[in-house]
Amino acid sequence: xxDTPDNPNEAELLAGMTGPxxxxxxxxxxxxxxxxxxxxxxxxxxVSRISEEMSRMGSINGxxxxxxxxxxxxxxxxxxxxVEPMLEKLLERALGREKAQEMIARIRSQNRDSQPxxxxxxxxxxQVTSILKGEHPQVVSLVISHLTPExxxxxxxxxxxxxxYEVLRRIATTEEMPVDLIRQVDNMLEVRAFEMGRQSTDSxxxxxxxxIAQMLNFAEPSVAKSVMDKMTKDLPDAAAEVQALMFVFxxxxxxxxxxxxxxxxxxxxxxxxxxxxxxxxxxKDKLLGNLSQRARDAINEELELMGPRSLSDVEEAQKRILExxxxxxxxxxxxxNRGGGEVMV
Numbered sequence: 001x002x003d004t005p006d007n008p009n010e011a012e013l014l015a016g017m018t019g020p021x022x023x024x025x026x027x028x029x030x031x032x033x034x035x036x037x038x039x040x041x042x043x044x045x046x047v048s049r050i051s052e053e054m055s056r057m058g059s060i061n062g063x064x065x066x067x068x069x070x071x072x073x074x075x076x077x078x079x080x081x082x083v084e085p086m087l088e089k090l091l092e093r094a095l096g097r098e099k100a101q102e103m104i105a106r107i108r109s110q111n112r113d114s115q116p117x118x119x120x121x122x123x124x125x126x127q128v129t130s131i132l133k134g135e136h137p138q139v140v141s142l143v144i145s146h147l148t149p150e151x152x153x154x155x156x157x158x159x160x161x162x163x164x165y166e167v168l169r170r171i172a173t174t175e176e177m178p179v180d181l182i183r184q185v186d187n188m189l190e191v192r193a194f195e196m197g198r199q200s201t202d203s204x205x206x207x208x209x210x211x212i213a214q215m216l217n218f219a220e221p222s223v224a225k226s227v228m229d230k231m232t233k234d235l236p237d238a239a240a241e242v243q244a245l246m247f248v249f250x251x252x253x254x255x256x257x258x259x260x261x262x263x264x265x266x267x268x269x270x271x272x273x274x275x276x277x278x279x280x281x282x283x284k285d286k287l288l289g290n291l292s293q294r295a296r297d298a299i300n301e302e303l304e305l306m307g308p309r310s311l312s313d314v315e316e317a318q319k320r321i322l323e324x325x326x327x328x329x330x331x332x333x334x335x336x337n338r339g340g341g342e343v344m345v
Contacts, residue, residue: 020049116182117146119190125154131192137163139185141170142177209238213245217322221249221315247325249279249318253286259334260290267324269295273302274317277309 027038027050120128120143128151132140144152144167156164216224224246231239255263264272264287276284276299288296328334 020046024050116186117143117189119186119193121147123193125151129155129158131189137166138170138174141167141174142182142185143189145171209241210245212242216242217246217248217326220312221318222311224248247322249275249322250283252321252325253282255286255334257290260286262333263321263325263328264290266328267321269299271317271320273299273306274309274314275321276303277306278311278314279318 023046120131123131128143128147132143132155140155144155147155156167159167216227219227228239228243228246231242252260272287276287279287288299291299325334
């Protein structure tokens with residue numbers, strides 16, 4: 001029997017079904033008395049919706065019935081079946097909650113025995129190789145014999161020649177393995193695949209924090225501060241992660257004097273002067289302290305004579321200085337330790 005629907009009606013049964021349509025298709029595979037007993041346990045609204053779907057379907061031949069049942073079995077067994085309210089109600093009202101759960105568990109177990117190692121079937125060959133690294137050749141031979149040839153050959157390529165031969169020898173000579181042993185190995189791989197997925201999630205979190213830090217680095221300082229203040233209050237752990245990846249104007253005090261002098265030689269003096277108008281005293285001292293006395297006096301004089309300036313103008317000047325620092329970092333002229341230490345060259 002083909003796994004692909006052979007006609008439009010069959011395709012309609014198996015693809016894009018809503019909850020009521022799925023329920024209707026399943027009920028049409030049952031004998032009339034059983035289907036009627038199930039329908040009696042449903043509410044009037046549910047019965048009406050399912051009946052309408054049944055009327056649109058017309059008849060279902062034997063092959064189509066098998067495909068509907070197989071589709072349900074595969075979805076439940078694969079662990080991807082999202083039980084919609086309509087279907088959940090149908091099963092529980094027809095069989096009772098306990099029996100419905102027992103039936104799903106039994107189907108899942110039967111499917112797992114017939115198609116083991118589902119937890120790693122969608123992993124890349126590199127991930128499978130990592131999971132199987134260090135395992136006994138008997139375990140490796142058992143697992144890869146259930147995977148696609150494309151993945152199996154890549155796993156074998158990563159082995160030493162002697163180990164590769166031992167795995168292939170066991171595939172060729174080992175009789176059918178006991179179901180209990182297969183289940184044990186399957187459970188072990190499921191745990192390892194879960195751990196690998198959790199590590200990937202951790203990496204994804206790091207990427208999210210880095211993205212936030214990069215956005216805030218290029219935002220107006222007042223906007224970045226407002227966001228970080230709220231995040232620190234609501235999500236303190238996440239705020240700490242983001243803060244560690246950020247580099248803001250106040251962080252200039254962490255730069256060593258030699259590197260600061262290199263930065264000051266490249267930034268626009270007008271930006272430097274304007275940026276100091278709202279700078280914290282320690283930041284101002286850090287910047288002015290790395291200038292010559294003559295340059296320092298000139299900037300102080302300009303600050304005294306400078307009239308009121310908009311906060312946005314000052315923040316733009318600070319942003320341009322930070323952009324210059326980041327460009328120097330990207331060129332490799334400086335390195336910024338964002339964990340709290342000084343910038344090193």
